[in-house]
Amino acid sequence: MRQRARSAWLFLAPMLIVLAAVAGWPLLRTIYFGFTDASLTDLEAGRWVGFANYFSVLHMPSGRIIYDGLLADPVWWRAVWNTVRFAVISVTCETILGMIVALVLNAEFPGRGVVRAAILIPWAIPTIVSAKMWQWMLNDQFGIINDALLRLGLISTKIAWTASADTAMFAVLIVDIWKTTPFMALLILAALQMLPQEIYEVTRLDGVSPWKVFWKVTLPLIRPALMVAVIFRGLDALRIFDLIYVLTPNNVRTKSMSVFARENLFEFDKFAYGSAASTLLFVILVLLTMLVLRFGRVKLDRSY
Amino acid sequence: MWIVKRTAFYLLVAVIVLVAVFPFYYAIITSLKSGSALFEVDYWPKMISFSNYRSVFTEGSFLRNLLNSLFVSSAVVVISLFLGVTAAYALARIRFRGRSALLFIILSVSMFPQVAVLAGLFELIRTLGLYNSLFALIFSYMIFTLPFTVWVLTAFVRDLPIELEEAAILDGATPWIIITRVFLPLMWPALAATGLLAFIGAWNEFLFALTFTSNNEQRTVPVVIALLSGSSQFEIPWGNIMAASVIVTVPLVILVLIFQRKIIAGLTAGGVKG
Numbered sequence: 001m002r003q004r005a006r007s008a009w010l011f012l013a014p015m016l017i018v019l020a021a022v023a024g025w026p027l028l029r030t031i032y033f034g035f036t037d038a039s040l041t042d043l044e045a046g047r048w049v050g051f052a053n054y055f056s057v058l059h060m061p062s063g064r065i066i067y068d069g070l071l072a073d074p075v076w077w078r079a080v081w082n083t084v085r086f087a088v089i090s091v092t093c094e095t096i097l098g099m100i101v102a103l104v105l106n107a108e109f110p111g112r113g114v115v116r117a118a119i120l121i122p123w124a125i126p127t128i129v130s131a132k133m134w135q136w137m138l139n140d141q142f143g144i145i146n147d148a149l150l151r152l153g154l155i156s157t158k159i160a161w162t163a164s165a166d167t168a169m170f171a172v173l174i175v176d177i178w179k180t181t182p183f184m185a186l187l188i189l190a191a192l193q194m195l196p197q198e199i200y201e202v203t204r205l206d207g208v209s210p211w212k213v214f215w216k217v218t219l220p221l222i223r224p225a226l227m228v229a230v231i232f233r234g235l236d237a238l239r240i241f242d243l244i245y246v247l248t249p250n251n252v253r254t255k256s257m258s259v260f261a262r263e264n265l266f267e268f269d270k271f272a273y274g275s276a277a278s279t280l281l282f283v284i285l286v287l288l289t290m291l292v293l294r295f296g297r298v299k300l301d302r303s304y
Numbered sequence: 305m306w307i308v309k310r311t312a313f314y315l316l317v318a319v320i321v322l323v324a325v326f327p328f329y330y331a332i333i334t335s336l337k338s339g340s341a342l343f344e345v346d347y348w349p350k351m352i353s354f355s356n357y358r359s360v361f362t363e364g365s366f367l368r369n370l371l372n373s374l375f376v377s378s379a380v381v382v383i384s385l386f387l388g389v390t391a392a393y394a395l396a397r398i399r400f401r402g403r404s405a406l407l408f409i410i411l412s413v414s415m416f417p418q419v420a421v422l423a424g425l426f427e428l429i430r431t432l433g434l435y436n437s438l439f440a441l442i443f444s445y446m447i448f449t450l451p452f453t454v455w456v457l458t459a460f461v462r463d464l465p466i467e468l469e470e471a472a473i474l475d476g477a478t479p480w481i482i483i484t485r486v487f488l489p490l491m492w493p494a495l496a497a498t499g500l501l502a503f504i505g506a507w508n509e510f511l512f513a514l515t516f517t518s519n520n521e522q523r524t525v526p527v528v529i530a531l532l533s534g535s536s537q538f539e540i541p542w543g544n545i546m547a548a549s550v551i552v553t554v555p556l557v558i559l560v561l562i563f564q565r566k567i568i569a570g571l572t573a574g575g576v577k578g
Contacts, residue, residue: 007479008398012406015391015454022447023413026424033423043427101320109317116568117561118321121328124560126508128526129549133331136542144330147345178323183571190572232415239417242510246530258419258511265423266515275423282420289415 027282033275040271053276070276078252079260080284086169086256087237090176095230097177098184103214105185106192123182131246134175138162168248176243180236184229191225192218231292238285257281328553335546342543356547365520366528366548373524373552376438377506380445381499388453388498389491393483395454396461397469407458414451418511421447429516440516441524445509449502456570460494461487497570500563504556525552 034053038046055069070076105116122130137144140160149155161171195218203213219226241258248254255263261281265274333346338353360366394400395407425444434440464487472486513524520528529548532541560567 004398004479005400008394008400011390011394011479011483015387015450016406018387018446019410019413019450021428022425022444022450023416023421026421026428027416029424029427030421033427043430100316104313104316104320107313109313111317115317115321117564118324120560120564120567121557122324124504124556125328125553126510126526126556128508128510128530129331129553130327132529132545132549133327136334136546137327137330139542142343142345142542144345144347178327182324186568186571190568235415235417239419241419242526245510258417261419262422262511262515265426271423278417278420278423281417285415285417285420 030275030282031279033272034279035276036272038272038275040266040269043271046272049272053273054280070273070280075252075255076257076260076277076280079255079257082169082254083238083240083256083258086172086176086240086254087234090173090180090237091230091233093173093177094181094184094233095226097181098188098229101181101185102188102192105189119182119185121182122179123186125179127179127242128246130175130179131243134171134178135162135247138171162248163251165251165253168251168254172244172247172254175247176237176240179243180233184233187229188222188226191222195221231289234292235285235289238288239281257284328557331546331549331553335543335550337543356543357551360544360547360551363544364528366525366551368521369523369525369528370551372438372522373507373526376441376445376524377503379442380449380506381502383442384446384449384453384502385495385499387450388457389488389495390483391454392457392461393479393487395458398479407455410451410454413447414455416447418447422511422515425512426515435516436518436522438522441506441509441513444512444516445506448509449505452505453498453502456498457491457494460491464490493566493569496563497566500559500567501570504559507552507556 033043033046035048035050036046037049037052038044051069053069055067055071058066058068060066101119105112105119125133136142138146138161140146140158140163143161145161146155146158150158159167161167199217199221200213203217208216239258240256241262244254244256244259245262257277258281261274261277263274264270264277268274333349334342335356336349336352336354337346338351338355341351395403429435429440429444434443468486468490469482472482477485508526509524510526510530513527514530517523517527523531525548529545529552532545532548
């Protein structure tokens with residue numbers, strides 16, 4: 001047995017080394033860079049500056065006091081708010097719509113396979129491609145969405161969906177919900193198909209309304225699987241980058257934490273500041289996950 | 305009443321299919337237009353011209369970028385499956401101290417925000433001299449394919465009958481022989497599912513590809529599509545963008561439609577991410 005345990009570590013070693021090199025070490029270095037003044041052109045020249053990237057108070061000779069750093073940066077807090085709001089709205093909509101699609105696919109009807117294949121298409125399309133496709137459909141001058149809405153009389157003038165400040169976040173949400181609802185639907189469908197059929201036969205005999213069956217039987221039974229799906233989707237939504245970067249570039253109303261961090265790292269030559277933002281994003285995600293796991297009473301060791 | 309219910313149900317089905325498929329359909333009909341027809345809204349294909357496809361391949365280095373994507377994604381699949389199979393065997397079949405802690409760490413890495421490691425990875429990749437090469441991408445993509453692969457394969461190996469392994473041990477087989485001769489032949493369904501998901505993940509990745517490559521020759525297709533632009537912001541080459549989008553998406557859609565059962569099984573077994 002001792003020998004088996006030793007061979008276990010031997011088999012695990014390559015995987016663990018790769019994970020440490022690609023995740024562990026870079027994470028530590030990112031945290032370290034956040035406490036220095038390193039710049040993109042010379043990473044090694046960075047000196048330790050403590051928490052200055054996070055918060056610092058400058059006393060000007062004139063007597064003015066200036067608060068500096070991430071925690072005093074309105075753009076950063078705007079990005080945090082954008083991201084959290086995006087995550088909450090998109091995951092809520094995806095869960096509800098995913099549930100509807102899953103219930104439809106759980107019913108037996110001719111052509112079910114075709115529908116299931118069709119909803120896999122948005123999931124399979126690369127995020128960048130779906131961003132571009134929707135950017136074209138949402139184009140203010142030549143877009144089909146404006147054209148359709150005008151024909152239907154739902155709007156009176158063409159809307160610049162992705163460019164205007166009021167609708168940019170709405171556009172991001174639409175594309176994200178379109179792209180990820182299938183994933184949600186498939187996870188919920190898998191949970192639905194595991195449910196014992198006997199329960200439904202009993203409720204049918206008793207003449208319970210389908211609406212009541214859903215709330216009293218189906219939903220409580222799939223709740224554990226649903227919670228896992230919601231957590232994974234939520235974490236995914238909180239790190240959103242691609243879609244926002246491509247669909248609504250340089251828009252403060254949609255800028256997410258990830259976009260903010262990358263922008264500072266590689267575009268504004270504020271490598272240390274960007275590292276601090278990355279670290280803070282990581283901390284926020286860990287805290288949120290722990291909170292949800294604690295209060296959602298979720299068991300992640302589903303398969304163990 | 306029954307008729308009304310049935311009609312409403314099929315109406316809902318029709319809406320779901322229409323919403324799911326329409327954007328891709330619209331991208332296809334846009335990509336087949338040329339000239340000023342591009343700027344007229346059509347709901348049905350009115351012309352079929354392949355000029356956009358021709359210009360995608362003649363301007364820039366799109367073929368090269370396609371091959372880059374193909375190379376990176378295939379390498380990522382092979383490496384993560386190899387590392388995943390050996391690790392999954394150890395995690396699923398051998399009892400040792402620290403096993404559940406390890407599983408927890410692997411699961412947490414799969415939920416890592418990629419941006420959190422971006423600065424450190426950039427430094428590491430530059431130090432290793434991999435910057436602006438495809439190997440930088442193959443290496444960095446392990447962060448999302450490896451945890452997922454290990455997780456799904458571990459769940460799969462755990463469910464294989466223990467008697468198989470016991471018989472092999474009685475015959476004096478070493479763990480390596482057990483993996484390659486006993487488990488591997490049984491693991492094809494799980495390997496196909498996780499391999500496909502890893503391929504799709506790598507094929508679609510954007511953040512690392514954007515950050516770790518700097519010239520057009522080394523870029524993968526998503527980055528090229530995102531950066532396709534005309535001489536000014538008012539001349540966005542929509543025809544080319546749509547043609548390129550269709551080219552990168554069609555193989556994926558075909559793969560997904562052929563292997564839909566396997567993919568759904570993989571997605572739900574891992575429950576990790578899409």
